[in-house]
Amino acid sequence: MAKKFIICIDLGGTNLKVALLDLNYKIKDREILSTRSFMEKDDLIQGIVHSVNRFIKYNALSKAQILGVGLGLPGPIDAKRGIVHFFPNIPGWKEVALRDILRKKLSLAVYLDNDAKLMTLAEHKLGAAKGYRNVLCMTLGTGIGGGIIINNKLYRGFNNAAGEIGHLPINEKGAPCNCGALGCLEAYVGNQRIIKEARKTFKRSITLEELSWLAIKRNRLAIAVWRKTGGHLGFALAGVVNLLNLDAIVIGGGVAGAGNVLFESIKQALKDQAMSVQAGHVKIFKAKLGNEAGLIGAAIMVKEGL
Ligand SMILES: [Zn+2]
Structure with a gap:
């Protein structure tokens, strides 16, 4: 029987998304579960297994029609051996051979x-x-994730650990970062840091959504917070652009919703800081695929056997 579908899973700290995609990466069916409803590691694995089997059953498919299952996971992964090193925001996972476990349970x-x-x-x-x-693609959130494409191929580095743009040092005497180092980009533009900065500016508590909304409404204080954030991002990206002479940078994640104010200040800081040849060439884009990027990327991984 022809292989026609891929089942993809996008595990986040809050949601577990499961979707059925065809080989053109179109989402045919999906469900969203709460990650927190699975207290233990084994519950979560069992939840994934149930969900995959349910998708196959409800869509009247047979396993012979499924090319494979692709998982996007929020932490460092040994993609070659299929091992989860750990998840920074989900406790109980350490050196788990998830690929082999799921292969056995799902066939x-x-x-x-x-x-x-x-x-x-x-x-x-x-x-x-x-x-x-x-x-370079980067996603802005509580943590900052990233990935690098060189010559149309994902660049992984020896340990599949390349692309950690959030842990690019921008200040050697800077603020402490969750990774244990000092002055990483994430310590300046992670969600928590932006909220802290906004609280100081507004002298009250404020959410990122409100901060983005106020910036779009041209609120002076909100614009100032986003300009500062964009300045840090552009400064860091200047180093990356100088080093790699990139064609494009894609920025996604919740914070990218702040829109033009953020993107204009990133571009300005990059132009001020980077060397002119590299800065003149690189394009900066807002991510296009939104919340579906993880599922689609997982399907590409399965289809291309990456
Ligand atoms: Zn760090």
């Missing part, structure tokens, strides 16, 4: 990788960076 081919790398695959193949050869 299907299983692939896994870090979610930011899958977003990068998706934005490069079908999204904002389509047609560009050398690309």
Whole structure:
């Protein structure tokens, strides 16, 4: 029987998304579960197994029609051996051979990788960076994830750990970062840091959504917070652009919703800081595929056997 479908899973700290995609990366069916309803590691694995089997059953498919299962996961992954090193925001996972566990339980081919790398695959193949050869994708959130495409291929590095743009140092005497180092980009532009900055500016508590909304309404204080954030991002990206002479940078994640104010200040800081040849060439785009990038990237991984 012809292989016609791929089942993809996007695991986040809050949601577990499961979707059925065809080989053109169109989503045919999906469900969203709460990650927190699975207290233990084994519950979560069992939840994934149930969900995959349910999808096959409800869509009247047979396993012979499924090319494979692809998982995007929020942490460092050994993609070659199919091992989860750990999840920074989901306790109880340490050196778990998830690929082999799922293969055995599902009798299907299983692939896994870090979610930011899958977003990068998706934005490069079908999204904002389509047609560009050398690309950095980054996703802004509580943590900052990233992935690098060199000569149209995902660059993994020896341990599949390349692309950690959030842990690019921008200040050697800077603020402490969750990774244990000092002055990483994430310590300046992670969600928590932006909220802290906004609280100081507004002298009250404020959400990122409100901060974005106020900036779009041209609120002076909100614009100032986003300009500062964009300045840090542009400064860091200048180093990346100087080093790699990229064609495009794609920025996604909730914070990218702040829109033009953020993107204009990123571009300005990059132009001020980077060397002119590299700065003059690189294009900066907002991510195009939104919340679906992880699922689509997982499907690309399975289809192309990456
Ligand atoms: Zn760090």
